[in-house]
Amino acid sequence: MSTETSPTGSRRKLLLAVAALAVLAGAAWGWRAWRGVEVATQAVQRRDLVQTVVASGRVQAPHRADIAAQITGAVVAVPVRQGQAVTAGQLLIELQSAEARALEKQAALAVTQAQVRLRQLREVQAPVAEQALRQARATLDTARAAAARSEDLFRQGFIGSAALDEARKALELAAAARESARKQWESGQPSGSDYALAEANLAQAEAGLDVARARLRYTRITAPRAGTLIDRNVEVGDVVQPGKTLLVLSPEGQTQLVVDLDERHLRRLALGQSALASADAFPGQRFAATLAYINPGVNAQTGSVQVKLDVPQPPPNLAQDMTVSVDIEIARRPQALVIGLDAVHEPDGPAPWVLKLQDGRARQQTVHLGLKAAGVAEVLDGLQAGDTLVTGADAVHDGQRVRARATPAR
Structure with missing residues (x-):
């Protein structure tokens, strides 16, 4: 004997299935709502904070020596080349001496x-x-x-x-x-x-x-001091005249970096500030420098102020007129309370604030910021070391239940 399913029974089973799915979906949604939205977080920590001004400039010797003849004569020898390092007293140019x-x-x-x-x-x-x-x-x-x-x-x-x-x-x-x-x-x-x-x-x-x-x-023109020849404008056979520059010498041991900074940094600059620099040709070789001169005037066309930094121990591959990148340290806070700026809302406003993870919820907290450098900021008031902050979650609002995003295993 065969059994047939009525249309009314089929509809009833479908409704029961839909209801079951709805219950399950609601339960899942409720579970997620109870657990909170998964968000990226960061911890407030203490560490040394250094604020720097980054700029580019050029290598320059404070004094360049223009080498010239003191008498009229025909050149019979030039035993040096441009870019060559020379010692004090070394022969540079020889003139006819008969x-x-x-x-x-x-x-x-x-x-x-x-x-x-x-x-x-x-x-x-x-x-x-x-x-x-x-x-x-x-x-x-x-x-x-x-x-x-x-x-x-x-x-x-x-x-x-x-x-x-x-x-x-x-x-x-x-x-x-x-x-x-x-x-x-x-x-x-x-x-x-x-x-x-x-x-x-x-x-x-x-x-x-x-x-x-x-x-x-005078028929033998020698180097007045040790250095590097950065220019040459004489050849054998030339008849030179007194006073005409034939060679340009960059003396060794007197290397400076000349940098133009935006005038808005002027109030933060002070003589003696330390810096780290590197030649663009050798970016991995950093060397120390010290701020030695601040031009009292501002360039009206560019809105910049020129500064000079002494390099006490220049690397051997540092050449005249090389382009360099310089990080001048203008402030330092040892063991400051530090947070990332990506966790701060309205960081340049009158009342910056953050969302602090507290009891499973995001709580808005006003903070007082101090020094800012390289994507981080010093916290003067409003937080403590170890506090967890919500970062990169603009959709999260005050009081919303949230949970820290799990860090993937490596």
Whole structure:
């Protein structure tokens, strides 16, 4: 015997199934509502917080040395190249020196002649003059004695006036000869005119030799100090003129970074602030720098202020005019209470707030923020270390039941 299902029974079974599904769905929804919406969270923690200003700039030596010739001459050698490191005193450019060497020899000969003249004055003329003076004095003494005898004989009538006049003239001539010999002797003494003239001639000759030697030295242009040649504008065969820049030297040990910062950072800058920098060509090699100069003026066109940072120990691959990235530390908070800015609502408003996970619900909490840096902020008031905050959940409202999203196993 077959059994048939009536249409009324089928509808009843369908309704029962739908009702069962509805009950199950409602139960599931109620369970989820009771557990709360799954949200991303973060914990409030304590750690050192550093605020930096990030900018880019260039490497620059505080002083560049422009190397130029001091005389006109033809270049015969340039034994250096652009970008080469040189030591103090190293030959950079050599000029034609044949004429300068000839002038030096000529000046040296003039010095020798002047020395010989002074030596001759000391060793020959001075002794001769002294001997002539002794002889003139002796002749004068003899003439005086003869004149005295002639005076006696004339008074006694033994000789006439003509003989007396001869004796007197002989005395005058002897006195004049003695005076001439004395002057000749004095001129050859260290305080005399001939001696002074000989010394002046020697000094003039020595000065001429110094000039000739300096001119010869000018044919060899050397590095005034150690550094790197960052520009070269001379080749062998060029005829150079005095004062024209031929090479540019960047001295070593005086490296600075020149950076233009937005003027809004000016109030936070202070001399001595530390920084970390890296050349764009070598981003993985960071080095220390110190803020050494803040331009008191602001560029009206760009709204920026120029600062300079000293680099006490520049890396060997840091070259002049390289582009660098600089992080200047403008503030530091040791062991500050820190939260991510992605958990803060209206962070720049008058009353920023967060949603704190408390007893399974999101509770709005006003916070007082301090230092901000690199996506995080310092909390001065409103939270404690270990508090859990809802992040990235704009749809969550105050009082809503929520639960922390489970971290996937790794």
